[in-house]
Amino acid sequence: MKRTALYAACLFAALNICTLSARAESRVQAxxxxxxxxxxxxxxxxxxxxxxxxxxxxxxxMTYLDSQGRTQTLDYRKFANNCNDGN
Incomplete structure (x- = not known):
């Protein structure tokens, strides 16, 4: 019983961390x-x-961390990954 509660607590903590990072990323101006x-x-x-x-x-x-540990977002143009024939 205690093991199940521990697993549930770990899962809940992991989900909270993911949610916080997603919210922080959405506030970053690209x-x-x-x-x-x-x-x-x-x-x-x-x-x-x-x-x-x-x-x-x-x-x-591209979402990245700068040298000060802040999350940054960069929009750019590129050839699609579907362009795999070398052209």
Whole structure:
């Protein structure tokens, strides 16, 4: 019985941590990349792109920590991951 309660408490704590980080990430104002933008990237947290069914240029977003540990978000354009034939 105590083991089940411990597992439930651990699961609840993990869910709370995930919820707090998601809320903190949603408050970050995204910066749009342009050529020459100075970037201070210490650690990349996530990278996403528009869901495009074919090869082409898509919008992408990178969420990262800067050297001061603050969460930053960068919007940029890139070739889709579907472009795997080297072109």
């Amino acid at each position: 910066q749009t990349y342009s050529y020459g933008t100075e970037l201070d990237i210490q650690k990349v947290l996530s990278m996403t792109e528009d869901a495009e069914p074919s090869c082409g240029v898509v919008n992408a977003r």
